[in-house]
Amino acid sequence: MTDPQGTASAPTSAQTPETPATPLTPETAQAPEASGAAQPLADRVNNRSHRPSSEAFRDFVASGWDRTPLDATALDAAGFTPARREAVSRAFPGERLVIPAGSLKVRSNDTDYRFRAHSAFIHLTGLETDSEPDAVLVFEPEDDTHTVTLYFRPRAGADTEEFFSDSRYGEYWVGPRADLEAMRTMTGIATADSSTVDDVITKDLGAISVRLVRQADARVDSVIDLARSQVQADMEISLAGDAELAQTLSELRLIKDDHEISALREAVAITRAGFDNVVRSLPDAVAHRRGERVIETAFETAARTDGNGVGYDTIAAAGDHACTLHWIRNDGQVREGDLVLVDAGAEADSLYTADITRTLPVSGTFTDVQAKIYDTVLEAADAAFAVAAEHVDRPVRFREVHEAAMEVIATRLDEFGLLPVPAAEALSPEGQQHRRWMVHGTSHHLGLDVHDCAQARAEMYLDAHLEPGMVFTIEPGLYFKADDLLVPEEYRGIGVRIEDDVLVTEDGVENLSAGFPRTRAEVEAWVQGR
Numbered sequence: 264m265t266d267p268q269g270t271a272s273a274p275t276s277a278q279t280p281e282t283p284a285t286p287l288t289p290e291t292a293q294a295p296e297a298s299g300a301a302q303p304l305a306d307r308v309n310n311r312s313h314r315p316s317s318e319a320f321r322d323f324v325a326s327g328w329d330r331t332p333l334d335a336t337a338l339d340a341a342g343f344t345p346a347r348r349e350a351v352s353r354a355f356p357g358e359r360l361v362i363p364a365g366s367l368k369v370r371s372n373d374t375d376y377r378f379r380a381h382s383a384f385i386h387l388t389g390l391e392t393d394s395e396p397d398a399v400l401v402f403e404p405e406d407d408t409h410t411v412t413l414y415f416r417p418r419a420g421a422d423t424e425e426f427f428s429d430s431r432y433g434e435y436w437v438g439p440r441a442d443l444e445a446m447r448t449m450t451g452i453a454t455a456d457s458s459t460v461d462d463v464i465t466k467d468l469g470a471i472s473v474r475l476v477r478q479a480d481a482r483v484d485s486v487i488d489l490a491r492s493q494v495q496a497d498m499e500i501s502l503a504g505d506a507e508l509a510q511t512l513s514e515l516r517l518i519k520d521d522h523e524i525s526a527l528r529e530a531v532a533i534t535r536a537g538f539d540n541v542v543r544s545l546p547d548a549v550a551h552r553r554g555e556r557v558i559e560t561a562f563e564t565a566a567r568t569d570g571n572g573v574g575y576d577t578i579a580a581a582g583d584h585a586c587t588l589h590w591i592r593n594d595g596q597v598r599e600g601d602l603v604l605v606d607a608g609a610e611a612d613s614l615y616t617a618d619i620t621r622t623l624p625v626s627g628t629f630t631d632v633q634a635k636i637y638d639t640v641l642e643a644a645d646a647a648f649a650v651a652a653e654h655v656d657r658p659v660r661f662r663e664v665h666e667a668a669m670e671v672i673a674t675r676l677d678e679f680g681l682l683p684v685p686a687a688e689a690l691s692p693e694g695q696q697h698r699r700w701m702v703h704g705t706s707h708h709l710g711l712d713v714h715d716c717a718q719a720r721a722e723m724y725l726d727a728h729l730e731p732g733m734v735f736t737i738e739p740g741l742y743f744k745a746d747d748l749l750v751p752e753e754y755r756g757i758g759v760r761i762e763d764d765v766l767v768t769e770d771g772v773e774n775l776s777a778g779f780p781r782t783r784a785e786v787e788a789w790v791q792g793r
Contacts, residue, residue: 308373328421335445340389340613343522345451347515348387352402352409354511358472358504360402360409361464361487362387362512363480367396367431375431377572379614381479382711383512388413388450391612392571395440399460399483400452404471413452414460418442461486469494473501474508506718513718516710518732523710524766526615527734530570531764531775533609534617537565538779541579541605542789545597545625548581554597555579558605566609574616575713578606581625585758586742588703599626602633604758608713618713618736619776620762627791629783632753635679636741637783640759643671643739647705651737652771654729661735662725665705668739673697681750699749700742706735709764729767734775738762 302310315324351360364380378393385391387400398415416432418440419425427435434440443454455463464473464483468490475487491501519527544561548554558579566573576591584590585604597603603625608617622637624630629637650667653659670690676697677686689696708715708724715734716724740760743750764775780789 324427325422330421332442333418333439333445335441335448337451338389338391338449340391340522341449341451343520344387344389346520348402348409348411350515351387351511352411355402355474355508356407357404358402358474359404359464360508361473361475361483362400362402363476363483364390364395364398364400364415365479366482373430381476382516382614382715383476383509384479385614385711386512386516388452390450391614395446397457397480399457399464399480401460401463403463411452412463413446413450413454414457414463415446415454416440416457417446417454465490468496472504474504476509476512477502477505509718510720513716514720514723517708517716517719517723517727518730519710519734519766520732523615524732524734526611526613527617527710527764527766528775529613530574530609530611530615530617531619531778533565533570533611534607534619535776535778536569537562537607537609538605538619538621540565541607542623542792545603545623545790548597548603549599549625552596553594555581555584555593555595555603558597558603559593562605562607566607570609570611571614572610574608574610574618578604578620580604580606580758583745583756583758585622585760586744586756588742597625600630601625602629602757602759604760606760606762614711616709616711616713617764617776618709618738618762619764619779620738620740620760621779621781621786622759622761623786623790625790628787633757633759634783636743636754636757636759637761639671639675640739640741640761641782642675643668643705644737644761644763646671647737647739648765648772648774651729651765651767654767655769655771658728660725661706661727661729664735664737668705668737669697669701672701672739672741676700701740703738703740705739706737706765708733708735710734731767731769733767735765736762737765 362381362384364384365378367375367378370376378396380390380395380398384398384400395415398413401412401414402409403412419434425433427433430436441449443456446454465486473487475484477484491498540561541558544557548557551557556579559577562577562579563573577593578590579593580587580590581595581597581603582601584595585602602622604620604622606620608619610616624633647664647668650659651664673682673686673689676682677689681700682689682696684694684696686697688694710716738760740758742758743754743756745756747755761781763779763781766773766775780786
């Protein structure tokens, strides 16, 4: 990649053709003046670069650019975000709300991770892909409602230092950003330059309640905290207010609107393409010393080509690695006769993610023991689906989906002779012995986050009744670790999980991932290429 420090900033006084740098030796290392330590540390990254800095260059580089305003059209989500913002406004009348997108994060030295905004910011603005670092969405109270403004860093002029010199934000380096009018067209939200946002979010803080989405942008957190301390605000009350805002924004996403459901369908479709790549990659995976990495790469090729990338780190776990629930190192071998558990989800450009798991027989056929375990997990998943569909006839709580799967798991483990107590006793709150082989839950909400709505209250999540528009996973599993002395030897090193994405509808539930092979026969045919 192009060296991001080859910029047009002025040369430092510590190292020029007239004053060459002193080579580092043990002696100069102990003598800062001799080694040029007067140069600020932050400037030293530029020492490797030849940087144009003449006035002639500056004048010339700033001229001759077509600065016609960028074309812009409304985002797909723009028709849905006003209702989301209105719901937030109604929840906090008379209060200022501050929702940052977040800032760029350094990956190493002068390179950043690819940017992904905070999910609450995405949900309320509809922005996609890598938009919009350092932006802040502000709800300003006005009468019985709020005026909402998106503060962001707009496109800089070609005559500015930023345009050609700033490797983090400059258009010459990272491409054009939207101007104020284009962003207003895209989002349907009033826009302003983020250079003014600090004054806006701290104005009259002693006389107005301000709630902040914390841990999205450390700089904004500091600005608000400093302002609160200056007016001697009660920090415990302030932080409780911030937490309530996060809770409300999380619970707002429990019921998906039509745009969100469409975005999730797209993510599932991209994920299917990724899994097809995985199946095709199995022979190459077996041949490679890090076959799990071959599988991971096969999936992520589709996720990045057709979407924004992966929604979370891909789990490509062969053999005993499948019994490590969040195995993401993916550096193991893939062997004939083993199962490989692939838990992966593509994130669409909308930033909604799928979350699918399939357990594949590397050789194309399950062994008898593998088949027994797989069929048990599939039976548990089917039981969870059946209970979820009962919401049409009776109120069904979210926790019942898990309970239905666990009843199957406990019953079958008892039949296998693995439980130290009868299944009924294990299923009691005082028992739970069956959970040794499935310690995770069966379901979680899905959307902008793979574990969506995580700040919701228990009564809105585990204890909530299923409602149309909810999207969640069903993902039971069984995991028999290689060093588990309480199971027969032939079980050891086998891990199975089956995970689908489920939409609650008016007349039941829809398996959004129904197009994926799921039964044992279907999976075998998939791997065998039939």
